[in-house]
Amino acid sequence: MKKKLAIAGSAVLAVLLLSGFAFRGGHGWGRDPERIRQMITWRLNDKLEDLDATDAQRQSINAVKDRLFDEGSQLMQEQHAARAEAFTQLASDTPDAQKLHALVDARIDAMRAFAHKLTDAALEVHGTLTPEQRKELATEFRERTGIK
Numbered sequence: 001m002k003k004k005l006a007i008a009g010s011a012v013l014a015v016l017l018l019s020g021f022a023f024r025g026g027h028g029w030g031r032d033p034e035r036i037r038q039m040i041t042w043r044l045n046d047k048l049e050d051l052d053a054t055d056a057q058r059q060s061i062n063a064v065k066d067r068l069f070d071e072g073s074q075l076m077q078e079q080h081a082a083r084a085e086a087f088t089q090l091a092s093d094t095p096d097a098q099k100l101h102a103l104v105d106a107r108i109d110a111m112r113a114f115a116h117k118l119t120d121a122a123l124e125v126h127g128t129l130t131p132e133q134r135k136e137l138a139t140e141f142r143e144r145t146g147i148k
Contacts, residue, residue, distance in 0.1 A: 037069050051133045060128045064121045075114050082107050 044065055048058050082103050089095040089103075126134065142148060 033073055037066075040065065040069065051129070051136060053129075053133070057128050061125055064125055068118065068121055071114060071117060075110055078110060079107065 041062065044062065045058070048061060053061070086100060086103055089100050129137070
C-alpha cells in the first residue's frame with residue numbers, strides 16, 4: 001500500500017510540475033517562456049502552500065521545476081527545428097528518406113531521455129516530501145483522475 005501511495009504521489013508531483021508545461025501541440029511555446037515559467041511557479045507554490053511545505057522543500061522542489069522547465073524548453077525548441085526540417089524535406093521534389101527517419105529517431109531518443117529525467121525528478125521530489133504530504137497528493141490525484 002505504501003509503495004502504491006509513493007508511486008501515486010510521485011506521479012501527481014510529476015503532473016503538478018508539468019501543469020501548463022505538457023506537450024499540448026506545442027502551441028504554448030510561442031509565448032514568452034518567462035511568463036510560462038512564472039505561471040507554473042505560481043501554481044506549484046500554491047500547491048506547496050496547500051501541503052504546508054517547508055522553505056527547504058519549496059527551494060528544492062522549485063529547483064527541480066526550474067531544471068525541468070529549462071530542459072523542456074530546449075526540447076521544444078529542438079522539436080520545432082525538427083518539424084521545420086521535416087517540412088522542408090517533404091516540400092521538396094525528392095525528400096531524403098534517410099534524413100526523415102533519422103529525424104524521427106533523434107526526436108524519439110530526445111523524448112525518451114527527457115521522460116527518464118522527469119521520472120528521476122519525480123523520485124527526487126518524492127524523497128523531498130513527507131509521507132503525509134505524499135498521501136495528500138495521492139488522495140487528490142485519485143479524486144481528480146478516478147485512479148484507485
